[in-house]
Amino acid sequence: MLPAVIIVLMIISFxxxxxxxxxxxxxxxxxxxxxxxxxxxxxxxxxxxxxPDISGKILGGIYYTFSGVxxxxxxxxxxxxxxxxxxxxxxxxxxxxxxxxxxxWMTDFGLIHDGGTFDMAVFNMDVTxxxxxxxxxxxxxxxxxxxxxxxxxxxxxxxxxxxxxxFQPFVEHFKGRIKDNIEATICPYVxxxxxxxxxxxxxxxxxxxxxxxxxxxxxxTGKPIFNASSMNLGxxxxxxxxxxxxxxxxxxxxxxxxxxxxxxxxxxxxxxxLNSASYVLYSAGLLQAxxxxxxxxxxxxxxxxxxxMGHFIPQxxxxxxxxLMELLNYAREVPMFSFQSGVLKLDFKGAVKAFAIQPNGTQxxxxxxxxxxxxxxxxxxxxGRLEGSVTLDNFTxxxxxxxxxxxxxxxxxxxxxxxxxxxxxxxNMELGKGFVLPRSTHGELVNTVLGMEEGFxxxxxxxxxxxxxxx
Numbered sequence: 345m346l347p348a349v350i351i352v353l354m355i356i357s358f359x360x361x362x363x364x365x366x367x368x369x370x371x372x373x374x375x376x377x378x379x380x381x382x383x384x385x386x387x388x389x390x391x392x393x394x395x396p397d398i399s400g401k402i403l404g405g406i407y408y409t410f411s412g413v414x415x416x417x418x419x420x421x422x423x424x425x426x427x428x429x430x431x432x433x434x435x436x437x438x439x440x441x442x443x444x445x446x447x448x449w450m451t452d453f454g455l456i457h458d459g460g461t462f463d464m465a466v467f468n469m470d471v472t473x474x475x476x477x478x479x480x481x482x483x484x485x486x487x488x489x490x491x492x493x494x495x496x497x498x499x500x501x502x503x504x505x506x507x508x509x510x511f512q513p514f515v516e517h518f519k520g521r522i523k524d525n526i527e528a529t530i531c532p533y534v535x536x537x538x539x540x541x542x543x544x545x546x547x548x549x550x551x552x553x554x555x556x557x558x559x560x561x562x563x564x565t566g567k568p569i570f571n572a573s574s575m576n577l578g579x580x581x582x583x584x585x586x587x588x589x590x591x592x593x594x595x596x597x598x599x600x601x602x603x604x605x606x607x608x609x610x611x612x613x614x615x616x617x618l619n620s621a622s623y624v625l626y627s628a629g630l631l632q633a634x635x636x637x638x639x640x641x642x643x644x645x646x647x648x649x650x651x652x653m654g655h656f657i658p659q660x661x662x663x664x665x666x667x668l669m670e671l672l673n674y675a676r677e678v679p680m681f682s683f684q685s686g687v688l689k690l691d692f693k694g695a696v697k698a699f700a701i702q703p704n705g706t707q708x709x710x711x712x713x714x715x716x717x718x719x720x721x722x723x724x725x726x727x728g729r730l731e732g733s734v735t736l737d738n739f740t741x742x743x744x745x746x747x748x749x750x751x752x753x754x755x756x757x758x759x760x761x762x763x764x765x766x767x768x769x770x771x772n773m774e775l776g777k778g779f780v781l782p783r784s785t786h787g788e789l790v791n792t793v794l795g796m797e798e799g800f801x802x803x804x805x806x807x808x809x810x811x812x813x814x815x
Contacts (some may be wrong), residue, residue, distance in 0.1 A: 360578065379422070445464050449738045466499055469497070592619065599799045658746055658751075672698075712745045731777075787809040790806050
């Protein structure tokens with residue numbers, strides 16, 4: 345059932361000392377759900393379990409081997425699973441497990457060899473395992489067995505075939521040794537399973553390519569934090585340019601996500617993650633767009649040429665008569681997002697450079713305008729869909745420089761503000777339709793709620809695993 349816990353975390357899926365930009369909290373409700381799914385998964389696959397051969401010696405010189413042991417029946421009580429803050433991990437225990445198995449027996453006594461089949465029942469098996477979680481140098485989640493203990497109440501055996509009638513009377517004599525041998529194989533088997541889980545965790549990626557030029561880093565920033573009711577994973581949550589891998593000139597600020605025991609998982613997403621993406625796009629020169637006259641819809645009755653722009657800049661058609669124009673729009677600073685209580689803010693400081701296109705195709709600089717605006721937005725979850733709305737809070741247009749002389753920007757500001765309002769309206773139409781919450785082949789989020797806090801977004805949700813969450 346411990347792998348189920350890891351898969352629950354994956355649905356959502358470092359440098360020591362960094363503040364995490366993303367936090368994932370697994371509550372006791374989520375832990376118990378993962379345990380329940382894991383126990384069901386194990387129960388469904390018990391008929392596929394095989395056991396190693398068991399060998400030994402009785403009566404001083406009779407060597408025996410039990411091989412091909414498979415389960416025929418199992419009384420599998422649901423185990424207990426709890427957070428174990430003492431060693432930053434989990435404690436799992438199962439009590440009263442009883443198993444019926446069948447297999448082959450062989451004996452050697454000098455030149456005498458014999459064999460047949462046997463049925464064995466193992467009663468009241470108790471197994472306790474403690475799993476310690478940590479972080480490796482590459483930011484992967486690491487696991488290790490901290491403690492394992494196994495005890496068996498009793499063993500009963502029935503031999504069939506060969507000279508089984510000879511050996512059956514000795515069952516009481518040597519079944520204690522068989523019990524000891526079985527007990528000795530349980531913890532190594534548990535520890536081998538943990539080693540396999542560790543291998544898979546080390547193979548998991550902690551960086552994910554976003555297109556051809558960017559990557560999203562999600563290593564752990566530190567060891568998992570445990571208390572009696574939850575586990576908190578801190579993740580870096582930073583976008584990088586694959587070529588430069590340069591950190592932004594700002595750092596993730598500490599924040600605290602409230603534990604919601606009525607939900608399985610809670611996720612905190614810092615504004616740092618969005619701002620690191622903004623920094624990457626800005627540094628790569630991708631926050632710019634060239635607007636030409638051919639891109640303006642005919643229904644706008646707006647033309648990007650010196651004649652039409654003469655309504656706002658009277659000297660322009662006199663200095664450059666009958667020429668098409670181009671506008672280069674770009675961010676002159678890194679656009680910054682901020683999360684406040686109930687609202688998302690975006691501060692964008694942009695610029696517009698205007699050019700006249702000469703008959704030979706060359707560009708002649710005309711003027712530069714600073715175009716700054718602020719947006720506010722709200723997001724929420726309704727009917728399993730992410731929805732939202734955006735509002736234009738402020739827009740200003742000022743003349744930064746000019747090769748055609750000074751001019752008033754008031755009328756141009758109103759025109760561009762109207763264009764911004766039109767764009768915001770289209771965005772709101774799409775946000776109103778909503779976006780389906782992400783899901784994977786392993787499961788989906790349900791009963792999800794979202795809240796905007798100071799510096800971060802908090803999301804709490806339950807999880808439904810499909811296909812047992814393991815296939």
